[in-house]
Amino acid sequence: MRKILVAYDGSDLSKKALNKAKAQIKFEPDTELHVVTIVPNTGPTTNAAIAHSIQMELAEDFKEELKAIRENSEDSMNIRTSVIIDNYHWNAGMKLCQYAEEHNIDEIIVGSRGLGGMKKFFLGSVSNHILHHADCEILIVK
Numbered sequence: 457m458r459k460i461l462v463a464y465d466g467s468d469l470s471k472k473a474l475n476k477a478k479a480q481i482k483f484e485p486d487t488e489l490h491v492v493t494i495v496p497n498t499g500p501t502t503n504a505a506i507a508h509s510i511q512m513e514l515a516e517d518f519k520e521e522l523k524a525i526r527e528n529s530e531d532s533m534n535i536r537t538s539v540i541i542d543n544y545h546w547n548a549g550m551k552l553c554q555y556a557e558e559h560n561i562d563e564i565i566v567g568s569r570g571l572g573g574m575k576k577f578f579l580g581s582v583s584n585h586i587l588h589h590a591d592c593e594i595l596i597v598k
Contacts, residue, residue: 458487463552463582465493466521469567472527473597477565481533488534491525493518494548495541509528515539549585551587561592568598 462477464470481487495515498507522537566583585597
């Protein structure tokens with residue numbers, strides 16, 4: 457079974473990457489699609505509880521969005537969704553490469569840069585990191 461990972465942050469480019477993956481799946485029906493969002497640590501604040509609360513709220517918002525993606529996709533599509541919470545200030549590209557390795561992903565599709573509701577969550581640095589560190593095929597959508 458072929459496995460495709462889409463890095464998703466809610467931006468127009470990540471939605472375009474998702475549509476590209478869905479189009480590929482129509483020609484490769486034995487494919488598993490992984491739609492993954494990395495929720496970053498909100499950064500240093502004077503109140504760790506507030507920072508954690510913001511991060512959890514973002515994660516819940518993305519869980520709902522990814523649930524809608526699954527529900528609005530064709531029944532024949534094998535779609536898995538994941539929201540990964542990053543508590544360690546890692547580059548999202550690093551977390552996506554780690555996910556790809558752990559799940560034996562064959563291809564990663566990512567937008568060249570994302571400017572979704574999380575304000576520069578998937579920057580060019582994410583796609584650049586994936587391009588240089590992932591051990592699978594990569595498609596960068598712009």
